[in-house]
Amino acid sequence: MKSQIFKQLQKLTSIERLQLIDHHFINDLPHSVVGNADQDHWDDVTLCNDYFFQHNSIYLSKHNRFAPYPKHSHKFLELNYMFDGSCHQKVDEQEVTLHTGDLLLMDIGCNHSIETLGEHDLLINLLFRNQNITFDLLNDIYTKNSLTYNFLSNISLGKINLEKYIIFPKNSDIEVTMNAIINEYYQKENFSNTIMESYLNILFAKIIRHYPLPTQAIHNNQQELVFTCLKQIEKNYQTITLADLATQLGYNKEYLGSLIHKVTNSNFSDLKTQQRLIQANNLLKSSLLPIDKIITQVGINNKNFFYKKYRQFYGISPGQARQRALNC
Numbered sequence: 001m002k003s004q005i006f007k008q009l010q011k012l013t014s015i016e017r018l019q020l021i022d023h024h025f026i027n028d029l030p031h032s033v034v035g036n037a038d039q040d041h042w043d044d045v046t047l048c049n050d051y052f053f054q055h056n057s058i059y060l061s062k063h064n065r066f067a068p069y070p071k072h073s074h075k076f077l078e079l080n081y082m083f084d085g086s087c088h089q090k091v092d093e094q095e096v097t098l099h100t101g102d103l104l105l106m107d108i109g110c111n112h113s114i115e116t117l118g119e120h121d122l123l124i125n126l127l128f129r130n131q132n133i134t135f136d137l138l139n140d141i142y143t144k145n146s147l148t149y150n151f152l153s154n155i156s157l158g159k160i161n162l163e164k165y166i167i168f169p170k171n172s173d174i175e176v177t178m179n180a181i182i183n184e185y186y187q188k189e190n191f192s193n194t195i196m197e198s199y200l201n202i203l204f205a206k207i208i209r210h211y212p213l214p215t216q217a218i219h220n221n222q223q224e225l226v227f228t229c230l231k232q233i234e235k236n237y238q239t240i241t242l243a244d245l246a247t248q249l250g251y252n253k254e255y256l257g258s259l260i261h262k263v264t265n266s267n268f269s270d271l272k273t274q275q276r277l278i279q280a281n282n283l284l285k286s287s288l289l290p291i292d293k294i295i296t297q298v299g300i301n302n303k304n305f306f307y308k309k310y311r312q313f314y315g316i317s318p319g320q321a322r323q324r325a326l327n328c
Contacts, residue, residue: 085121101170
């Protein structure tokens with residue numbers, strides 16, 4: 001951790017100065033995020049995506065100290081990193097304590113509240129969406145019989161996790177990556193968002209490495225077959241068809257399509273479109289290709305279809321995504 005960033009984290013924010021006076025929670029989020037909640041009835045709120053992901057696909061912040069944070073949930077994923085000190089939370093109605101170096105990973109819809117943090121308690125919030133968890137990452141770590149793997153794969157495929165959160169105890173290797181993410185976020189240099197996205201994948205891989213946490217019946221032939229299909233979609237998203245994939249793998253087309261839907265809760269066409277959108281988004285951020293050419297390059301022929309699906313998936317238009325990338 002760079003010393004100037006550590007000092008920045010220790011420094012009191014304007015909200016912390018006010019909360020230090022009477023230890024009363026002050027909401028610093030706009031109405032668009034918290035809905036109808038007011039200052040005195042800010043409880044059990046669901047926080048929305050748009051505000052946090054206006055400029056980057058990953059949002060990071062220091063949790064404000066000196067007042068309790070009311071119960072809330074999210075329409076995105078949240079990772080709490082106890083950078084220093086400790087904190088007490090109620091997560092999914094369970095009492096949880098985090099100490100220096102601990103990580104708390106929460107699924108979409110998981111509710112939690114945080115007790116008052118003291119001067120030396122530095123809690124970092126890292127927010128991201130399921131689009132950040134790629135098929136490629138999951139395929140690479142599939143061989144690990146891991147609760148974390150199962151948790152992340154369910155998030156990526158839009159399935160429901162029975163457990164809404166996982167706690168990972170302090171690990172020095174993981175701390176290196178978390179500190180790199182924090183450094184990159186606060187330095188705000190060129191390509192910082194792209195680098196943080198890469199660090200996020202490294203973070204997931206390290207978590208899998210150090211915390212296998214074996215569970216029952218993660219591996220089976222059908223699930224392995226579906227992840228082979230996902231890998232092929234990711235590799236050949238421009239031209240792949242379900243018929244070609246079925247022939248390549250030696251299965252009946254209808255059977256394979258049905259199995260993909262059963263395991264992922266999405267059909268083949270939707271998964272292919274998702275991968276095309278991911279590739280288009282990468283090109284929007286990393287090149288100056290005209291949007292029309294990007295649409296064609298990823299294999300989509302209908303411009304209106306692309307714009308509609310892109311906005312549904314990312315919450316903004318392709319033009320807005322490019323402008324934000326240029327402004328970073």
